[in-house]
Amino acid sequence: MPEVTAALVKELREKTGAGMMDCKRALGDTNGDIEAAVDWLRKKGLSAAAKKAGRIAAEGLIGVATRAIAGALVEVNSETDFVARNEGFQAFVRTVAERAVEGDGELEALRRSPYPNTGRNVEEELTYLIATIGENLVLRRSTRLAVSEGGVYSYMHNSLAPGLGKIGVIVALAGSAPEAALADLGRQLAMHVAAANPFYLDIASVPPAVLERERSVLREQALASGKTGGIVDRMVEGRLRKFYEEFVLLEQIFVVDQETRIAKVVENAANAAGASITVSGFARFALGEGIERNRPDFAAEVAAAAQVKH
Secondary structure (H helix, E strand, O other): OOOOOHHHHHHHHHHHOOOHHHHHHHHHHOOOOHHHHHHHHHHHHHHHHHHHOOOOOOEEEEEEEEEOOEEEEEEEEEOOHHHHHOHHHHHHHHHHHHHHHHOOOOHHHHHHOEEOOOOEEHHHHHHHHHHHHOOOOEEEEEEEEEOOOEEEEEEEEOOOEOOEEOEEEEEEEEEOOOHHHHHHHHHHHHHHHHHHOOOEOOHHHOOHHHHHHHHHHHHHHHHHOOOOHHHHHHHHHHHHHHHHHHHEHHHOEOOOOOOOEHHHHHHHHHHHHOOOEEEEEEEEEEOOOOOOOOOOOHHHHHHHHHOOOO
């Protein structure tokens, strides 16, 4: 049996990212065969990942990457906020965001895409990272925007490192305006989206079912106030305008000046540039949104702790 040297352990760690003691055990159990040790660790990593898969992962990082006419957002969750400061975890999120820019926006395709310089795909690399860090990690979602002419621009709120943070936004601008004009407008709009959290790009993109439900609620409210006939219709349309201003990007009031509609902001920028500019899409990821977390019942805990055992 060959000696398990420090050099062999170092080589295996660099190859797999696994911990030192795991590497030593893997080499010992495989008679110092590096490739067999890689497989040994892969099996161990898969086992470790499976054990952790049931834990709630609602912390982590949002990653953003842009490349001229394309941009992407990804969310990778961890169990604790502490992991977000791990350099290995940060490198993974940043790399996955870059891979997402090159892909088609589909999450499963992203998981299967090659992870650079490892011989593994993204999902397999995540498994190795789970084994190394010791927490459940989840590549939860990704999205990609692209234009044929123009650019995709980003903003990261609560940034922990370049391209990494808690709220990420990408905005796609189509048009022939100069890059400087597009970049300035794109960043301002991305900052607005981070703050205002619109749901829809324009009125036409509001799903009919959502609009009908909103109309129904507003009509019931108007009728409950004692109004009838045409007054009800006017009240519904007036309140629907408020709905658009709250949830539709182009109808919102610009957070920077608190008075100009976003549609007008874009129009003014296009006039100043002397070229066309259109907002073709946007995306906003906030870390952990929609994840149900385990909330401790502190009252129950205090009551249990206060019980006197006889």
